[in-house]
Amino acid sequence: MVVFALLFASPEFAGSPICAGCHAEIAQTQAKTHHARALSEAPGGRWAFGAGAQAITYVSQSTEDTYVEHGLSWYRKIDGLALTPGHPDSRGVTYRTFAPDAAILRCFQCHSTGMLRLGAQRRIEPAELGVRCEACHGPAAAHARMPSRHNIRNPARFTAAELNQLCGQCHRMPPAQGEETNFENPWNVRHQPVYFTQSACFRKSDGKLSCLSCHRPHSDQPASASLKCAECHPKPKHQSNVSNRSCVSCHMPVVNPSPWLSFHNHWIGIYQLTGPQANPLRPLKQWPGR
Ligand code: HEC
Ligand code: HEC
Ligand code: HEC
Ligand code: HEC
Ligand code: HEC
Ligand code: HEC
Ligand code: HEC
Structure with a gap:
């Protein structure tokens, strides 16, 4: 019995093929998502980061201790190559694998599932490519051996704030108390939990609005298909007629941090989108609680 208890307590990963044995339908749908395809192996020993929804950046090992992030990335908008964000030219940027900020290890961590291992020549070897089951449900070998709802994390039972933390592991955490965020920097808009938690909709709806809404x-499935604005705002007060445009286009405006990338501002609010003061980064009036 002692051995059994130990097995039970060890946080081992099973891998999505094991989950698929019993949760076939979910596994089939999930495998087609951008999450599942966020990392893959490309010809020439390269790693392809990004499913290609917007872009793919290549990374390859250059020496036993270094990795190179390639200077040219593929962008869907142009169906071609252009400079990787943050790169001054197309030569690529070299990272030490064990640099103090672990930048390259962290790329693999957010784009894969389970524990990273080091192989021959100190090659980084992800346990499973892409964002799969246990990235969100936690290591679950024990559950796979003896299924029960008591030995698996089900985020359906999470609060809206806990979901921000779960998704925020990779999409970036909401700012801690007192932490400053530069909301005018368009690159930050891709950090949805950071912006979303500033919204009056989130702050004033008693936890009824979360990423899963x-x-x-x-x-x-596009979020716009399941938008629930009307549930809380059945009759918004508009000064002019807005009927033929989507709520999202004005209240979660698109921001382009580069000509080839776009993100939706998850700080749901009232924006000045036309005229000389146009700014899709920060709402006109802030919720007085801030
Ligand atoms: C041997 C079959 C089996 C395998 C393998 C399996 N599960 Fe399950 N899973 C079940 C069963 C049966 C339930 C329902 C348990 C219950 O209602 O008590 C369940 C329930 C769940 C739930 C919902 C729990 C809840 O709160 O209702 C999640 C999430 C889940 N499994 C995830 C996983 C993941 C992730 C994996 C792979 C690591 C996995 N399962 C592998 C059989 C399996
Ligand atoms: C382990 C890291 C990780 C976690 C945890 C995670 N994501 Fe992601 N997510 C990613 C990555 C990486 C991508 C980019 C995929 C790609 O390459 O297009 C992504 C993409 C997305 C997209 C865009 C999908 C599309 O159609 O292009 C949505 C929406 C999303 N995530 C929502 C969530 C939500 C909601 C949660 C929490 C329930 C969550 N994510 C948890 C890493 C993660
Ligand atoms: C903290 C987690 C995290 C780290 C670290 C990380 N990524 Fe990502 N990455 C994400 C998430 C989340 C997305 C989805 C962004 C979105 O669509 O909002 C993403 C998206 C991408 C994309 C798709 C295009 C885009 O810009 O959305 C590429 C390419 C990419 N990452 C490459 C990398 C590379 C290369 C590294 C390391 C230098 C890296 N990522 C480090 C979480 C991370
Ligand atoms: C991006 C995070 C994420 C990933 C990846 C993920 N899940 Fe889930 N899963 C969730 C969330 C969130 C819920 C709660 C759903 C809800 O409340 O609508 C959930 C619910 C479930 C449930 C409960 C039944 C249901 O449909 O609500 C099962 C079973 C499950 N997931 C299995 C899996 C399996 C198997 C995989 C891999 C093939 C997987 N999940 C990948 C986030 C994730
Ligand atoms: C779960 C309920 C809920 C949902 C769903 C919701 N909101 Fe809200 N929203 C609120 C609450 C509560 C407030 C604060 C109202 C107040 O201050 O009296 C608010 C405020 C707003 C404001 C005013 C913002 C400000 O800073 O004063 C706008 C604009 C708005 N919502 C638009 C939207 C749009 C567009 C959607 C859909 C994408 C949406 N909301 C979805 C609850 C919600
Ligand atoms: C009120 C609805 C709503 C909520 C709540 C919401 N999103 Fe979104 N999200 C959208 C819409 C609309 C889009 C635009 C694309 C689409 O329609 O799917 C989007 C797009 C995204 C994308 C793709 C990149 C981008 O910014 O365009 C990611 C990643 C994402 N959301 C993550 C999250 C995460 C993580 C949370 C919780 C912190 C969250 N979202 C909460 C409505 C929402
Ligand atoms: C063309 C841009 C545009 C569209 C489309 C739009 N809004 Fe607005 N909304 C605004 C502006 C601008 C304001 C500030 C008041 C004003 O000037 O009319 C506003 C104000 C609001 C408010 C705060 C006022 C109030 O009633 O409390 C809410 C809530 C709101 N909109 C929700 C929505 C919802 C829900 C939709 C989709 C059905 C939507 N809006 C579509 C531009 C838009």
Whole structure:
């Protein structure tokens, strides 16, 4: 019995093929998502980061101790190559694998599932490519051996704030108390939990609005298909007629941090989108609680 208890307590990863044995339908849908394809092996020993929804950046090992992030990335908008964000030219940037900020290890961590291992020549070897089951449900070998709802994390039972933390592991955490965020920097808009938690909709709805109100966790179904604005705002007071445009286009405006990338501002608010003061980064009036 002691051995059994130890097995039970060890936080081992099983891998999505094991989960698929019993949760076939979810596994099939999830495998098609951008999450599942966020990292893959490309020809020439390169790693391809990004499913290609917007872009793919290549990374390869250059020596036993270094990795190179390639200077040219592929962008869907142009169906071609252009400079990787943050790179001054196309030569690529070299990282030491064990640099103090672990930048390259962290790329693999957010784009894969399970523990990273080091192989021959100190090659980084992800346990499983892409964002799969246990990235969100936690290591679950024990559950796979003896299924029960008591030995698996089900985020359906999470509060809206806990979901921000779960998704925020990779999409970036909401700012801690007193932490300053530069909301005018368009690169930060891709950090949805950071912006979302500033919204009056989130702050004033008693936990009824979360990432899961609009996003399905196992598919790429567009959020706009499940928008629930009207549930809380049946009759918004508009000074002019806005009827033929979507709520999102004005209240979660698109921001382009580069000509080839776009993100939706998750700080749901009232923006000045036309005229000389146009700014899709920060709402006109802030919620007085801030
Ligand atoms: C041997 C079959 C089996 C395997 C393998 C398996 N599960 Fe399950 N899973 C079940 C069963 C049966 C339930 C329902 C348990 C219950 O209602 O008590 C369940 C329930 C769940 C739930 C919902 C729990 C809840 O709160 O209702 C999640 C999430 C889950 N499994 C995830 C996983 C993941 C992730 C993996 C792979 C690491 C996995 N399962 C592998 C059989 C399995
Ligand atoms: C382990 C890291 C990780 C976790 C945890 C995670 N994500 Fe992601 N997510 C990613 C990565 C990486 C991508 C980019 C995929 C790609 O390459 O297009 C992504 C993409 C997305 C997308 C865009 C999908 C599309 O159609 O292009 C949505 C929406 C999303 N995540 C929502 C969530 C939500 C909601 C949660 C929490 C329930 C969550 N994510 C948890 C890493 C993660
Ligand atoms: C903290 C977790 C995290 C780290 C570290 C990380 N990524 Fe990502 N990455 C994400 C998430 C989340 C997305 C999805 C962004 C979105 O669509 O909002 C993403 C998206 C991408 C994309 C798709 C294009 C885009 O810009 O959305 C590429 C390419 C990419 N990452 C490459 C990398 C590379 C290369 C590294 C290391 C230098 C890296 N990532 C480090 C979480 C991370
Ligand atoms: C991006 C995070 C994420 C990933 C990746 C993920 N799940 Fe889930 N899963 C969730 C969330 C969130 C819920 C709660 C769904 C809800 O409340 O609508 C959930 C619910 C479940 C449930 C409970 C039944 C249900 O449909 O609500 C099962 C079973 C499950 N997931 C299995 C899996 C399996 C198997 C995989 C891998 C093939 C997987 N999940 C990948 C986030 C994720
Ligand atoms: C779960 C309920 C809920 C949902 C869903 C919701 N909101 Fe809100 N929203 C609120 C609450 C509560 C407030 C604060 C109202 C107040 O201050 O009296 C608010 C405030 C706003 C404001 C005013 C912002 C400000 O800073 O004063 C706008 C604009 C708005 N919502 C638009 C939207 C749009 C567009 C959607 C859909 C994408 C949406 N909301 C979805 C609850 C919600
Ligand atoms: C009120 C609805 C709503 C909520 C709540 C919401 N999103 Fe979104 N999200 C959207 C819409 C609309 C889009 C635009 C694309 C689409 O329709 O799927 C989007 C797009 C995204 C994308 C793709 C990149 C981008 O910014 O365009 C990611 C990643 C994402 N959301 C993550 C999250 C995470 C993580 C949370 C919780 C912190 C969250 N979202 C909460 C509505 C929402
Ligand atoms: C063309 C841009 C535009 C569209 C589309 C739009 N809004 Fe607005 N909304 C605004 C502006 C601008 C304001 C500030 C008041 C004003 O000037 O009319 C506002 C104010 C609001 C407010 C705060 C006022 C109030 O009633 O409390 C809410 C809530 C709101 N909108 C929700 C929505 C919802 C829900 C939709 C989709 C059905 C939507 N809006 C579509 C531009 C838009």
